[in-house]
Amino acid sequence: MSGRPSASRRTVLRGAALTPVAALGLTACGPDDTGAGPARPTEPVDLGAESEVPEGGAKLYRDHNVVVSRDANGALKAYSTICTHGRCPINKLEGTRLICPCHGSEFDATTGQVTRSPASVPLEELTIRAQGGKLVAGPDA
Numbered sequence: 775m776s777g778r779p780s781a782s783r784r785t786v787l788r789g790a791a792l793t794p795v796a797a798l799g800l801t802a803c804g805p806d807d808t809g810a811g812p813a814r815p816t817e818p819v820d821l822g823a824e825s826e827v828p829e830g831g832a833k834l835y836r837d838h839n840v841v842v843s844r845d846a847n848g849a850l851k852a853y854s855t856i857c858t859h860g861r862c863p864i865n866k867l868e869g870t871r872l873i874c875p876c877h878g879s880e881f882d883a884t885t886g887q888v889t890r891s892p893a894s895v896p897l898e899e900l901t902i903r904a905q906g907g908k909l910v911a912g913p914d915a
Contacts, residue, residue, distance in 0.1 A: 813856040814900055815840065815912030824850075824904045832883035834867040840911050841872060842902060843884040852902035852911045853886040859893035872897075 819838045827833045827850065832843035834855065841864075842852045855864040855872060862876035871889065872881040879893035886897035901915040 813839070813854045813861070814898055818910050818912045818915050821909040821911055824907050824909050827909070832867060832870045834865075834872070834883075835911075836863070836865055838911070839863055840900060841867065841883045841897075842909060842911065843870060845884065850902045850904060850909070851884065851886075852900040853881075853883065853897040854900060855897070857893055858888075858895040858897060859891075 815838060819840070821835050821838065821840065821842065827842050827844045829844050829848065830846050832841055834841050836855075839855045840852055841855050842850060844850050856862070857864055857874040857876065857879055859874070859879050860876045862874055864872045864874045864881070866873040866875065867883060870883040872883050874880070874893070877892050878890065879888065880890035881887065881893070881897050882889050886899055888894060888896060900911050901913065902909060902911045903915040904910075
């Protein structure tokens with residue numbers, strides 16, 4: 775018999791019960807496929823009317839994982855809305871604040887900068903173009 779104490783039945787059962795919970799937690803934080811699609815459009819994407827983006831505000835295009843903002847001078851900027859922390863699609867915009875549903879990271883939709891962790895890397899900027907009153911984002915836009 776060794777000099778180590780043996781684990782009690784309660785300790786063994788507690789460990790067995792917590793193992794699936796720990797695995798689920800690690801899976802949720804992992805960088806694997808979230809179903810979010812690509813972080814950026816792979817071809818030019820028609821987002822709709824330019825007039826939908828308010829001056830000094832932003833509009834979230836969930837179907838394309840894009841947010842477009844317009845500053846006070848009318849200049850447009852676009853960013854991917856795939857969170858740089860967990861690769862989750864960001865689905866909430868409050869004013870110009872983007873909020874990731876997975877871990878609570880927040881980003882400024884006008885700059886792409888992180889305003890609340892756990893994310894530490896800004897959103898990826900995308901090319902945006904207004905043509906004939908329509909917005910087009912992505913490569914060759």
